[in-house]
Amino acid sequence: xxxxxxxxxxxxxxxxxxxxxxxxxxxxxxxxxxxxxxxxxxxxxxxxxxxxxxxxxxxxxxxxxxxxxxxxxxxxxxxxxxxxxxxxxxxxxxxxxxxxxxxxxxxxxxxxxxxxxxxxxxxxxxxxxxxxxxxxxxxxxxxxxxxxxxxxxxxxxxxxxxxxxxxxxxxxxxxxxxxxxxxxxxxxxxxxxxxxxxxxxxxxxxxxxxxxxxxxxxxxxxxxxxxxxxxxxxxxxxxxxxxxxxxxxxxxxxxxxxxxxxxxxxxxxxxxxxxxxxxxxxxxxxxxxxxxxxxxxxxxxxxxxxxxxxxxxxxxxxxxxxxxxxxxxxxxxxxxxxxxxxxxxxxxxxxxxxxxxxxxxxxxxxxxxxxxxxxxxxxxxxxxxxxxxxxxxxxxxxxxxxxxxxxxxxxxxxx
Numbered sequence: 001x002x003x004x005x006x007x008x009x010x011x012x013x014x015x016x017x018x019x020x021x022x023x024x025x026x027x028x029x030x031x032x033x034x035x036x037x038x039x040x041x042x043x044x045x046x047x048x049x050x051x052x053x054x055x056x057x058x059x060x061x062x063x064x065x066x067x068x069x070x071x072x073x074x075x076x077x078x079x080x081x082x083x084x085x086x087x088x089x090x091x092x093x094x095x096x097x098x099x100x101x102x103x104x105x106x107x108x109x110x111x112x113x114x115x116x117x118x119x120x121x122x123x124x125x126x127x128x129x130x131x132x133x134x135x136x137x138x139x140x141x142x143x144x145x146x147x148x149x150x151x152x153x154x155x156x157x158x159x160x161x162x163x164x165x166x167x168x169x170x171x172x173x174x175x176x177x178x179x180x181x182x183x184x185x186x187x188x189x190x191x192x193x194x195x196x197x198x199x200x201x202x203x204x205x206x207x208x209x210x211x212x213x214x215x216x217x218x219x220x221x222x223x224x225x226x227x228x229x230x231x232x233x234x235x236x237x238x239x240x241x242x243x244x245x246x247x248x249x250x251x252x253x254x255x256x257x258x259x260x261x262x263x264x265x266x267x268x269x270x271x272x273x274x275x276x277x278x279x280x281x282x283x284x285x286x287x288x289x290x291x292x293x294x295x296x297x298x299x300x301x302x303x304x305x306x307x308x309x310x311x312x313x314x315x316x317x318x319x320x321x322x323x324x325x326x327x328x329x330x331x332x333x334x335x336x337x338x339x340x341x342x343x344x345x346x347x348x349x350x351x352x353x354x355x356x357x358x359x360x361x362x363x364x365x366x367x368x369x370x371x372x373x374x375x376x377x378x379x380x381x382x383x384x385x386x387x388x389x390x391x392x393x394x395x396x397x398x399x400x401x402x403x404x405x406x407x408x409x410x411x412x413x414x415x
Contacts, residue, residue, distance in 0.1 A: 068254065071261065074287040075247045081213040082240050085220050089229050096227040104221075105187045105206040105214075106194060112203060115227050116181035120164055122193075125369035126184045126207060126222075127152060132370040133223050133231040140178045143167055148360060148371075172196060184222065209368035210301065212243075212284040212376075219370065239373035243288055246380040250290035253387035262383045264291040265315035265348065268302055270327060270336060273310070277303045281368045289379035291317065311342050317383060318348040321366065322358040330356045330398045353392070355382055358400045378402055 101111045120141035121127040127146035130139055139155075141164040146152050155161040162178060165171030170193040175183060183204045185194050190206070197204045207221065208214035216236055223232025254261065264286050268274040276282045277298035286293045294313040295305060320337060322330045334356050343349050357365055364371035365379075381388050381403045385395055388405065 068251070070292075071247075071251060071254075071287065071290060074284065075243075078213055078216075078243065078284075078288065079240070081216055082236060085216060085236065086233065089220055089224065089233060096224060096229070100224070102205065102221060102225065105208040105218075106191065108194075108198075108206070110203065110205055112182065112225055114181075116203075116225065118179060118181045119226070120175055120178060120180045120183040121146060122164060122170060122175075122183060122185045122190060123167060123367075124148065124363070125209065125367040126186070128367060128369035128371060129219055129222050130184075130226075132235045133219065133226070133228040135222070135226045135228050135231075138226065140180060141175060143170075148363060148367075172200075176200060176202065182225065209281060210279050211281050212288065212372055215281060215368045215370075215372055218368070235370050239370060242373040242377050246289060246377040249387045250380050250384050253384050254290065262291045262316045263294050263314065264383070265294050265310055265313070265318045267318065267320040267337065269323065270320075270333075272304050273307065274302050275305050275310075277301055281372060282365070285365070285372060285376050285379060288376050289383055291379065291383050307340060307342065311346060314346055315348050316351070316353060318346075318354040319365075319379075319382075320354070320356050321362050322356055330358045330400075334397055351392075352397070354397060355395070356398045358398060361400050361402060374402065377405065381405070 096115070098115055099111050099113045101109060104110055117138050118140045119130065119135065119138040121130055121139060122143050124143065124146045127139070127142050128148055130136055131149055131152075139161055141162045142152065142156070144163050144166050152161070156163060162174065163171075164174045164178070168189045170185075170190060172193065175197065180202060183197055183202060185204060185206050186209055187194075187206045194204050194206050205221070205225065207218040209218065216239070219235055220229075220232050223229045223235075266276045266282060266286065268276060275295045276286070276293060277300045278293070278296045279299055279301040283293045283296055287296075294310075294315050295303065298305075318337060320333055322333055327333050327336060334354060337343070337354055338349055348354055356362075361378075364375045381390065382395055382399075385392055388403075390403070
């Protein structure tokens, strides 16, 4: 019995020794395995983070490439339209032979029997086109808002040119009394007046204005109708050079610095809030200047939007006009935008990039005429001042005079 007990004791001791030895061997291994598991888990987390960062980087690169492609496409489309017009009208550089039949912005077929020498312009942009192509001597009437070039007001004051109503309050009787050979108008609010004048036997042509390409088309159409094709082609050439300059500077700057394009909110009117949709020449100007219109997804020209929509889209830059003094001084307009409820979170507000465009400087941005090229260049400077060796802080919030850019062709001055 004692022998068995002693044997059992030795067995237990041996077993204990074996367990101790196993623990001594396996415990560090167990600790090492757990540590290794932690390392593997950390590596997995790092890989997940790396994949997420890689995806984010890939998305950023994709967004950047898409942004550049959109910018290039906008310019290429305009360049193609310019080349088409150049090819189409270069063969018409000799005197136009009348009668000619054209299709206007309303799809109407209009025949001009002979060269017009008495012209009525019912929009400021059209008046600017007429002066730009050297057809000012034919003007007998303009709308009450036509004020550029400055000589227009002098000609109205001395009675050489008569006022034929407002933009949306066309004075039919005044136009008829002038016995015009042709009246140039715009579609939209003036459409009923186009048909009314046509019913009275007056030749009326509505000009396209929904895009910068439309502006090019309209300049050439007016040039053709008034036998000023060469002058119109020269105007287009000057405009294209300016737009090309602005586009090239901005494109190079964006690529060099690998940045995304500026998001822009354009306020047309504050109450209710009107902005710019894709069917507007202003949308084209924003794009050609390197910006992204935050409401370009809206297919109408000038949609009404909510304050919350602007907040959610977080624009980098906000552009507004002085609204003709309806809302006080330009500073009052600036303060109105800055102090709207919830707008303090918008990057443009936080970074002091709200700009109010005033006076004749401001008018070039809202008139689909020959000065849109200057407007595009000025917008490019406002959006990307560093591309033009300027700083963001050097751009005032209220802008009334053009920025001086000495390295491009002088702005289109018509007198």
